[in-house]
Amino acid sequence: MITDVVSPMTENHTPSLRIRDLRMSFGDKAVLSGIDFDVHPGQFVALVGPSGAGKSTLLRLMNGSHTPTGGSVSVLGADPSRCGRRELQQLRTRIGFVFQQFGLVGRLSALENVLMGSLGSLRLPRYGVASYPRALREKAVANLERVGLAAERFQRADTLSGGQQQRVAIARTLMQDAEIVLADEPVASLDPRASLSVLTTLRALSAEDGFTVVCSLHQVDLALQVSDRIVAVRDGALLLDRPTAETSEAQIRAVYDDQTEA
Ligand SMILES: Nc1ncnc2c1ncn2[C@@H]1O[C@H](COP(=O)(O)OP(=O)(O)O)[C@@H](O)[C@H]1O
Ligand SMILES: [Mg+2]
Incomplete structure (x- = not known):
């Protein structure tokens, strides 16, 4: 049988994410009502939908921050809601998370913020750049270079622009060598130009390193x-x-329309 040409990443048949009949309620409020999809290694998935649709809840279920009310989530072959504490910690080192609010320590330099991404692999606490092993310092600088901020590495994070701060947060995630990056509205507080530039960088990094991305976005364009794919x-x-290549803007816009199509 002739099969489609697949990239080395997609030959790995364990999906990065497998979501089956996933349901989530908070009290008696149903927030997710039976979601099914798989995400394959290396895919860049845009998760779209109006405010309150359940995007953040879905992303939190993917990294084990919530336990589902029903159905299942499998991340890199493991079900976070069935993992013990240590296993979940282990699993989370393989999952990067990028937030709308960047989550940087403002008074620390870009470099030190990036270094904090490696804390999972180190004994705590660390004070100052010099307290990190040299190999990690070099890796952190290289990651800042990858997001275009090597020259700003000694600058305090709170003096950087929003777009630069989100780049630092992405460089911090790169320290984990994560297999999946979950990004919850990472560009919601940035202007359109910075938004596109940050997302294009994330996309390029994912293509170079092969990590999977699920990124919630409210901007259809x-x-x-x-x-690669729109959910x-x-x-x-x-x-x-x-x-994405088979999806039109009108199809996504319909998701935001109040009028449900017949
Ligand atoms: N911890 C929570 N407790 C109660 N309701 C919640 C909680 N988290 C989210 N919700 C509700 O779930 C719905 C979906 O929220 P959310 O996942 O944040 O949507 P989105 O990210 O798409 O805007 C909203 O109605 C929200 O109020
Ligand atoms: Mg949200």
């Missing part, structure tokens, strides 16, 4: 420009799941 949710249900 950005989702179309940077992703749209609304009111906790999956409305659309298709390759």
